[in-house]
Amino acid sequence: MGKRPEGVTEYTWGARKSRKKIILISSAAVVVVAAAVAGFLFFSKGEKPPTNSTNASLGPNMTAGQYLPRKIDGVMAIVDKSNVFPVAIMIENLVSARPQAGLGDANVVYEALAEGGITRFMAIFASGADIKKIGPVRSARPYYLDWAKEYGALYVHIGGSPQAIADIKAKGVFDLNQFYHSPNFYRDSARPAPHNLYTTTRLLAFALRDLKASDTGSYDSWTFKDPENTASLPTDQKTIEIDFSSFSYKVDYTFDREKNIYLRNQAGAPHLDADGKQITARNVIVQYTKTSLADSTGRLTMVTTGEGRALFFRDGSVIQGSWKKDQSGSRTRYVDASGNDIQLNRGTTWVEIVPDDRQVVYK
DSSP, X not given: OOXXXXXXXXXXXXXXXXXXXXXXXXXXXXXXXXXXXXXXXXXXXXXXXXXXXXXXXXXXXXXXXXXXXXXXXXXXXXXXXXXXXXXXXXXXXOGGGOSOBSGXXXXXXXXXXXXXXXXXXXEEEOSOOOOSOBXXXXXXXXXXXXXXXXXXXXEEESOBOHHHHHHHHHTTOOEEETTTOGGGOEEOTTSOTTTTEEBOHHHHHHHHHHTTOOSBOOSOOOEEEOOXXXXXXXXXXXXXXXXXXXXXXXXXXXXETTTTEEEEEETTEEOBOTTSOBOXXXXXXXXXXXXXXXXXXXXEEEOOSEEEEEEEEETTEEEEEEEEEOSTTSOOEEEETTSOBOEEESSOEEEEEXXXXXXXXXX
């Protein structure tokens, strides 16, 4: 408790102790609040209504309280969350694995066929949001590696085809395989195996720390723009239909004019995330590519480099153009018929990788 010094009355000594106690309590409160704020900044999306500062760069006088277009999707974000290191997670789409968790929170999603007419997702997260459940996490396939590499992303999966496992090493993919990093994943006992492996952004943050990843991403950003005014958008019903294989994997998007977003549907019904919300996109890209059988197991191979046809859906309209990718680690460029980079709306983009013999209907 401390001895009262000579010449100090009992009343004064008690008052001093009370003031000291108040100071200590106040200091502790400041620490707690600071920690809470830090946690909020680390995991919050930091979104703000779009401005016209398209593709701004961080200047010498920028501060952490200011906003920049997020590198991954163009959404305005606080400076220290404008270029979060990306993670690319393989997510299952087998009917028995639905609904997925966290898929609606991804910044970019690639959908492509795996085998047996079943599609699989690679969801990229780079917003700093706190997402408490992502999955079910599934295995790697070779062509997804080239899309992950163009972001320099941490590629998150459980196992993979023999070719994919060989390519991960040969291509120097920044890899997080559950077989060797089980603490960064967990099993949901309420769901049957093997469709019950999940992760979280917090567990992946630990993985990035342990693997000594950079704090920021190192890849070329696409070009983004602000959305058009509602009055300028088409008034007739707009839909996109993608027939991957069977009805269970038929995808369509319906354009919501009032919100200027595309509502994603699957197997004739709204595609809901585990939280019950329908998955949406600001942009939908259809990327046609040559697809063929890789082996007798039904696994596929896809051409991921070179160039090919592409369709770009935004603002209720379609632009015909092409995709270009020089090599495995190059960023895919999306251009119009004149060779100009497509300006995407700020927000989530779904990239539908479609075999060049499949039909895509849009009206």
